[in-house]
Amino acid sequence: MTKIDSSFGEGVRPTTTERAVSVKLSTTHGEFLAIGYLDHRRGDEQMVLVYGDIEQDGVLTRLHSECLTGDVFDSKHCECGSQLSAALDAIVKRGSGILIYLQGHEGRGIGLLAKLRAMKLQSEGMDTVEANIALGLPVDSRDYSVAAEILHDLGVRSVQLLSNNPRKSESLRSNGIGIESLVPLLIPPSAENRFYQWTKRDRLNHHLPHLDVIED
Numbered sequence: 001m002t003k004i005d006s007s008f009g010e011g012v013r014p015t016t017t018e019r020a021v022s023v024k025l026s027t028t029h030g031e032f033l034a035i036g037y038l039d040h041r042r043g044d045e046q047m048v049l050v051y052g053d054i055e056q057d058g059v060l061t062r063l064h065s066e067c068l069t070g071d072v073f074d075s076k077h078c079e080c081g082s083q084l085s086a087a088l089d090a091i092v093k094r095g096s097g098i099l100i101y102l103q104g105h106e107g108r109g110i111g112l113l114a115k116l117r118a119m120k121l122q123s124e125g126m127d128t129v130e131a132n133i134a135l136g137l138p139v140d141s142r143d144y145s146v147a148a149e150i151l152h153d154l155g156v157r158s159v160q161l162l163s164n165n166p167r168k169s170e171s172l173r174s175n176g177i178g179i180e181s182l183v184p185l186l187i188p189p190s191a192e193n194r195f196y197q198w199t200k201r202d203r204l205n206h207h208l209p210h211l212d213v214i215e216d
Contacts, residue, residue, distance in 0.1 A: 005082060005126045009152075013192070014157075015042040015047070015147040016039060016040045016146075016149065017037050017038070017039050017040070017041075017146055017150060017153065018037060018038045018040060019035060019036075019037055019153055020036045020037060020038050021035070021036045021128055022034065022036070022169055025037060025049065025171060027088070027104070029085070029088040029089055029091075029092050030051060030080055030088070030092040031051075032050060032099075033049070033050040033051075034048070034049055034050075035047070035048045035049075035154075036048075036056075037051060037146075037150055037153075039104075039146050041146075042104055042146075044103040044104040045103055046100065046101070046102060046103055047101045047152065048098060048099065048100050048101070048150055048154075049088070049091075049098070049099040049101070050098050050110050050121065050154070051091050051092055051095075051096055051097050052094075052095050052096030053096050054098060054154060054155075054156060055098070055140070055155065056098055056148040057157055057158045057178075057180065058074075058158050058159060058160045058180035058181070059096060059097060059158075059159055059160070060090065060091055060096065060097035060098070060129045060162060061097060061098045061099075061100070061151070061156070061159035061160065061162065062082075062087040062091070062097070062098070062118065062161075062162040062163070063100050063102060063144060063147045063161070063163065063168050063172075064083070064084055064087060064099060064100065064102065064183070065080075065102050065105030065106075065108070065142060066101060066102060066103050066104070066105050066106050067080035067105075067106065068106060068112060069082050069115075069119075070082075074184065075162050076190055076192035076193060077119060077122075077190070077192060077193060077196065078193055078196055079187040079196075079197065081164045082086065082187045083128075083185050083187055084099075085126055086113075086185060086187065086204050087099055087162050087185060090162060090183075090185075095216055098151070098156070100147045100150055100151075102142070102144075102146070103149060105142045108132075108138075108139070108140040108141065108142055109138065109140065109141035109142045109143075110132060110135075110137045110138065110141065113174075114135060114137055115180065115203050117131075117135055118135060118137075119131075121134055121135070121176075127195065127196075127199040127203065128196060128199050128200075129199060129203045129204070132210070139199035139204070140167070140204065142167075143171075144167070144168055144171035144172065144175075145175050146175050147168075147169065147213070148172050148175030148176060149175075151172070152176065152177070153176050156177065157177070158173070158177065158178030158179065158180050159177060159178070159180065160180050160181045160182075160183050160199075161179055161181070161182050161183065162183045162185050162188070163182060163183075163185060164182075164184060164185055164200075164206045164207045164208055165204075165207075166205055166206075166207065169182060182207070184207065184209075186208065186209075186210045188193060188210070189211065194211075197211055198211060
């Protein structure tokens with residue numbers, strides 16, 4: 001039975017995020033409680049999947065940025081779809097956990113069409129950072145404060161964060177969510193996304209130690 005504490009955590013309290021609906025969602029990974037939120041500040045509709053009893057400290061949690069090409073079409077350009085599947089499997093295996101699927105994060109916040117334009121530049125030799133800069137766009141404009149507001153609404157005080165990205169843990173901490181540990185979510189690189197993962201490690205400071213033994 002999934003249990004939800006609707007009280008807010010101490011410290012930061014949501015002011016712009018409204019819980020709108022909850023419904024059971026059966027997936028190939030397991031049966032989750034899907035909770036929909038409306039971010040009144042940005043107008044984004046956010047979705048959270050909750051599994052099992054989350055009334056505990058250090059609940060396993062994934063903040064997953066939307067990626068249409070990877071999550072839906074299983075693009076080989078990135079490892080996003082594999083990370084999403086692996087995160088859901090890890091939560092079910094643990095017996096409880098939360099996955100927050102963050103709308104408005106497509107292409108690290110630049111949007112779908114801009115991401116496709118950046119991918120075209122990458123196909124011509126640029127890395128993902130160079131491509132965004134060439135388009136006059138920010139390298140990473142994602143904001144994780146809405147995720148913290150959602151966790152406060154769910155009564156979560158601290159998490160074990162499924163992530164390789166230090167910006168996520170820094171944002172949650174600054175918004176009043178404790179980080180008990182970082183749980184790596186390492187996907188073996190393919191020929192198509194190896195350079196992309198190297199760029200995330202070398203230029204975006206993602207913790208990807210499994211790449212250190214892989215040579216071009």
